[in-house]
Amino acid sequence: MFKAVLNIPSAEPKDIRWFYDQYAPMLLGYINGIVQDHQKSEDQLVSILTSFVKDVVLQEKSRLNIWLELRQYAQSKLTLFTAKDHHLKPNQFVNQGKLDLLDDLQKQIFCAVYYHGKSIPYLAAKMDSDENEIRNQLKLSIDKMRRASGN
Amino acid sequence: MEINKIIESGLMETYVMGIATEEEVQKVLSLKKEFPAFKDALEQLEYDIEVLAQSMSIEPPAGTLAKIEHEINEIQRRNQAVQTAEPESRHDKNDQENKQERYIEVESESNQMRVNKAWKWVFIAVFVLGKVFLASAIYFYLENRQAQEQIKELKIELKQKIR
Numbered sequence: 130m131f132k133a134v135l136n137i138p139s140a141e142p143k144d145i146r147w148f149y150d151q152y153a154p155m156l157l158g159y160i161n162g163i164v165q166d167h168q169k170s171e172d173q174l175v176s177i178l179t180s181f182v183k184d185v186v187l188q189e190k191s192r193l194n195i196w197l198e199l200r201q202y203a204q205s206k207l208t209l210f211t212a213k214d215h216h217l218k219p220n221q222f223v224n225q226g227k228l229d230l231l232d233d234l235q236k237q238i239f240c241a242v243y244y245h246g247k248s249i250p251y252l253a254a255k256m257d258s259d260e261n262e263i264r265n266q267l268k269l270s271i272d273k274m275r276r277a278s279g280n
Numbered sequence: 281m282e283i284n285k286i287i288e289s290g291l292m293e294t295y296v297m298g299i300a301t302e303e304e305v306q307k308v309l310s311l312k313k314e315f316p317a318f319k320d321a322l323e324q325l326e327y328d329i330e331v332l333a334q335s336m337s338i339e340p341p342a343g344t345l346a347k348i349e350h351e352i353n354e355i356q357r358r359n360q361a362v363q364t365a366e367p368e369s370r371h372d373k374n375d376q377e378n379k380q381e382r383y384i385e386v387e388s389e390s391n392q393m394r395v396n397k398a399w400k401w402v403f404i405a406v407f408v409l410g411k412v413f414l415a416s417a418i419y420f421y422l423e424n425r426q427a428q429e430q431i432k433e434l435k436i437e438l439k440q441k442i443r
Binding site: 175196271 | 288290293294296297298299323325326327328329330331332333334335336337338339340341344345347348349351352355
């Protein structure tokens with residue numbers, strides 16, 4: 130009733146619902162991997178999805194694959210959690226999914242890159258290893274999980 | 281052959297993970313334009329990363345969508361209010377400026393004053409009434425003085441009779 134009285138166009142509910150159904154569970158899984166607290170993750174999910182829908186989806190500004198953009202957007206909003214020095218241990222609270230297929234080193238590298246956005250040179254320095262080796266291990270870990278999905 | 285080497289180099293993985301350097305990003309974008317095989321491989325990797333994220337997804341609690349929809353509508357309502365308030369305040373400012381322009385301040389140099397002709401009769405009436413009041417005041421003053429003198433004379437007569 131209020132919308133009709135005030136003549137305010139609301140956001141397209143169908144689009145938001147579609148976007149939510151498609152990406153909210155994935156994003157919550159991802160946020161939980163960073164924040165490692167269910168309640169905080171749910172709060173962050175509302176805040177990040179709201180601002181992403183407002184800034185990117187409704188403005189039709191998306192240039193990349195939408196999940197990649199959403200993941201990078203979430204990472205930029207969670208700098209409070211990702212900026213701290215990464216301890217290079219796989220996250221305990223993460224819904225492991227295909228991470229179980231990886232060995233410890235691959236799991237460490239993948240989690241540091243995927244959840245915390247750590248760069249190859251940073252990890253090489255931190256693990257006292259060669260950059261090419263880190264890059265190679267990252268590729269191997271992704272390939273393993275892709276193969277397990279039948280790709 | 282060369283493109284297969286690049287595909288296997290791990291460049292695409294660092295790009296898709298969002299940790300590629302600016303130089304690497306530019307390289308990926310130009311390779312994507314130039315080589316359809318590279319473009320296909322990159323799109324397949326992006327899709328697979330999405331599938332991987334789906335395998336690690338967590339179902340949000342009920343009511344989360346309603347919260348998001350409510351917040352988005354609130355933001356839009358606020359933006360709408362700001363947009364409508366801005367032109368109104370601009371309009372008010374223009375009105376004030378226009379009013380100031382309509383009235384020109386003039387400093388009078390003449391000592392003369394112009395008065396409506398109707399006031400002439402009012403001034404005459406006031407003048408005549410003033411004269412009437414003055415004449416009556418003089419008349420009653422003289423009458424009063426005369427009465428006082430008569431009282432004095434009567435008092436003297438009475439005193440003389442008593443003696």
